Amino acid sequence: MEYLSIVFQEVYKILFLLVPVLVSVAMIVWLDRRVWAFVQKRQGPNVVGPFGLLQSLADALKYIFKEIIIPSSSNKVIFILAPIVTMTLALIAWAVIPFSATQVLADINVGILYLFAVSSLGVYGIIMGGWASNSKYPFLGAIRSAAQMVSYEVSIGVIIINVLLCVGSLNLNDIVIAQQNMWFVIPLFPMFVIFFISALAETNRPPFDLPEAEAELVAGYQTEYSGMMYAMFWLGEYANILLMCAMGAILFLGGWMSPIDVYPFTLVPGAIWLILKILLLFILFALVKAIVPRYRYDQLMRLGWKVFLPLSLTWVVLTASYLFYFNLLPVN
Amino acid sequence: MATDGRMFWRLILKLTISIDKMIAHAIFFYTFSIIAVVSAIMVTASKNTVHSVFFLILDFISISCLFIMIGAEFLGMIMLIVYVGAVAVLFLFVVMMLNVAQQKNQWFAGQATSKHIPVGLIISTLIFFEIIIVIGGWKYKPEIFDINNSLASTSVSNTHSLGQVLYTDYIHVFQISGMILLVAMIGAIVLTFRQRSGVKKQSYIKQISRERAEGVEVLEVQSNKGVKIDD
Numbered sequence: 001m002e003y004l005s006i007v008f009q010e011v012y013k014i015l016f017l018l019v020p021v022l023v024s025v026a027m028i029v030w031l032d033r034r035v036w037a038f039v040q041k042r043q044g045p046n047v048v049g050p051f052g053l054l055q056s057l058a059d060a061l062k063y064i065f066k067e068i069i070i071p072s073s074s075n076k077v078i079f080i081l082a083p084i085v086t087m088t089l090a091l092i093a094w095a096v097i098p099f100s101a102t103q104v105l106a107d108i109n110v111g112i113l114y115l116f117a118v119s120s121l122g123v124y125g126i127i128m129g130g131w132a133s134n135s136k137y138p139f140l141g142a143i144r145s146a147a148q149m150v151s152y153e154v155s156i157g158v159i160i161i162n163v164l165l166c167v168g169s170l171n172l173n174d175i176v177i178a179q180q181n182m183w184f185v186i187p188l189f190p191m192f193v194i195f196f197i198s199a200l201a202e203t204n205r206p207p208f209d210l211p212e213a214e215a216e217l218v219a220g221y222q223t224e225y226s227g228m229m230y231a232m233f234w235l236g237e238y239a240n241i242l243l244m245c246a247m248g249a250i251l252f253l254g255g256w257m258s259p260i261d262v263y264p265f266t267l268v269p270g271a272i273w274l275i276l277k278i279l280l281l282f283i284l285f286a287l288v289k290a291i292v293p294r295y296r297y298d299q300l301m302r303l304g305w306k307v308f309l310p311l312s313l314t315w316v317v318l319t320a321s322y323l324f325y326f327n328l329l330p331v332n
Numbered sequence: 333m334a335t336d337g338r339m340f341w342r343l344i345l346k347l348t349i350s351i352d353k354m355i356a357h358a359i360f361f362y363t364f365s366i367i368a369v370v371s372a373i374m375v376t377a378s379k380n381t382v383h384s385v386f387f388l389i390l391d392f393i394s395i396s397c398l399f400i401m402i403g404a405e406f407l408g409m410i411m412l413i414v415y416v417g418a419v420a421v422l423f424l425f426v427v428m429m430l431n432v433a434q435q436k437n438q439w440f441a442g443q444a445t446s447k448h449i450p451v452g453l454i455i456s457t458l459i460f461f462e463i464i465i466v467i468g469g470w471k472y473k474p475e476i477f478d479i480n481n482s483l484a485s486t487s488v489s490n491t492h493s494l495g496q497v498l499y500t501d502y503i504h505v506f507q508i509s510g511m512i513l514l515v516a517m518i519g520a521i522v523l524t525f526r527q528r529s530g531v532k533k534q535s536y537i538k539q540i541s542r543e544r545a546e547g548v549e550v551l552e553v554q555s556n557k558g559v560k561i562d563d
Contacts, residue, residue, distance in 0.1 A: 078386070109489045113409035120417030124389070127421070131382060131428055143425070150421055157413075170406075170491055299536070 013105055014095075021094055024275075025238045026056035031279075032238075032286045039290035063231035071133060071224050078132035083225065083232035086125030090239035093118040097246050098173045100256045100270030111172035112160055115247055119156075119202065122240055123149040126204075126211065129233070130221035141220025144297065145204060145211030151304035152201040158312040159195045162188055163251050165319050168330025176255035178330070185252040191315055192252045194308050196284065199244040201304065203237065205285060207292040208300055241285060242278060249277035361401060368394040381427045389420045406491040 030045060030053060037044025045055035070076055096111040098104040108114060123146055130142020164170065166187070167178040185192045201208040212220030222233050249255060254277075256270030295303070323329045367390065374387040392415045399408035498506050551559050 075382075078382075108405065110405045110409045110491060113406070113413065117409050117412035117417060120413055123417075123421055127424055127428075128386075139428075143428070146421055146425055150418060153417065298534070302536070 017094055017105055018091060021091065021239065021242070022235070025235055025242060026060065027053070028242060028282060029056045029059075029234075029238055031282065032289070035283060035286035036290045039287065060231060063228055066227035068227040068229055069224075071135065073134045074224065075132040075134065078128050079224075080229070082125050082129035082132060083229045083236065085128060086122065086236035087232045087239070089118055089121050089125065090236040090243060093243050094239075094246075096172055097243075097250070097274075098176060098256060098270075099274055101173060101177075103271060104173065107171070107173060110170045112164070112170050112175065112251075115172075115243075116153075116157060116160060119240070119243065119247075120149075120153050122202075125233070125236065126221045129225065133221070133224035135224055137217045137219075137223045138221045141211040141213075141217045141223070144217075145221065148204070148208065148210065148300060148304075149202055151301060152198045152308075155194060155304065155308040155312050156198045156202060158309065158316060159191045159198070160251070161316055162191050162312065162319050165316070165323060166330070172250055172255070176250060176257055179254040179257060180261075183252060183254040188252065188315075188319070191312065192248070194312055195248055195252065196281070198304075198308060199248060200285065200288060201300065203241045203244050205241065206289040207295050209294065210297055210300060213294060242282065245278040245281035245285065246274070248281050249274060253277045253281075357401075361398070364394045364397045364401070367391075368398065381430070382424070385420060385424045385427050388423070389416055392416045392420065404490055406494055 033055070034044040034046075034052070045052035048054045048058045070079060093115055095105045096108060096114050098107070098111075126145045126149075127142045130138040130140075130145075133139070163175065163184055166184060167175050169175065169178075200206075204211050210220075211217075212222065217223070222230055225233060254273075256274045258265040258268060258270075258273050371387040371390040371394065375384045375391065378384050378387060392411060396408040396411040396416075399405070399411060553559055
């Protein structure tokens, strides 16, 4: 009986985490389109519900009632698995995100490694979808995205090492608490910038949306998808973007910590601060989409391997030497 | 039908209640290991090479789950990041690029498959005996493997104890293995690198350092004469 109650408790906690994440994914799509529209002096979606807030729900409803078309020459099992993989991977990563010192589903020792691992698995949904479609454009999109995501993961990994050098623990709560005196965005500002740009590339956001570049590849890996399966790709993609924003907020912006440690601010629960920081990063994501033209593929690869990787590696050496010289290395 | 459904749920409830934590552990262990073994078999058994790679990925994931179950969470995560996140992606990349249909004709239809069986048998017996020796040694002479016992201490986390061993006692071995990997990588690049002539390249420094003066020329075009461009 005891075991059963534990299981129910966990299921309840998971639902309490996943439902807000899914709702906020729907809201964030609206926000994305809205910010994009405002930059271009348009209105954006403003018809369904107040300020067009329910636009994403209307879209989702539309997708549910559309027919799912499976191409006859596709590899059916993998074709169906691909959006499921994308969606699942985007959602399971939220298990380790701490919303306050205690509000975390799984406070594991290797939290940041788990986040990194799950975000590096995200490429499989895209490759599977692109290959199983058995069509030229999806396959080209999948190949492009595989190369792109693998390249930018490397620099994200090295940036994480930078933060870990200052923290001395892989636990996400420890990382947040280590930023009590100063957010890592201040000492590691160049790394924050590189992380932000790499996160854009990792989530296939413009200006790095080459896997789905509509001018060249129709819609990239999702060309053959329709109905709810397309919507799942779309939800997974935005859940991934939110996750990257959360990762940036935790690594550099102090996670659930309040920005100023004085009375009225400390009353606000940590979850609110984390959500505000995620929103801030997301609005930056949306602004970049609106104002930057798409990169060429060779420029993208050059930026990843010849600029970001050497820069972040050098910064690791610098951080380590600084910490070692001033005897600041975290030793427990 | 309704009573049937209720009976079914009551049965499930009873089963769940009777499961205690140890049994749950066993269930997870056997689930992951069965998935690992079956997918390892499917890697070799499946006809489609891309399916093989997907089964390999499934194998890696279930093995990393097993690592996490025995408390080696760092190893499990590194397994996921390195093997699944990077190595298997490259495998998949290569396998997808190969023309599989053509290969099937050349490799499988033309040759008798029995040719490869003796070689495979020899290698698998070798590996089997190696594993037997290692496990036997572990079981009957554990002191051989106890060079450094700090991994066994439970006071520090898995990652910390691993780092303490890796960066103190084994620092040279660790660095040398890193160097070997680097040399292998550079070697592969050198072997496959070839300078092709006549390939147009875009030098971005040239592109962004272009001035208006050298790019644009304003000409007075006379009627019926025209101008000469690009001579």
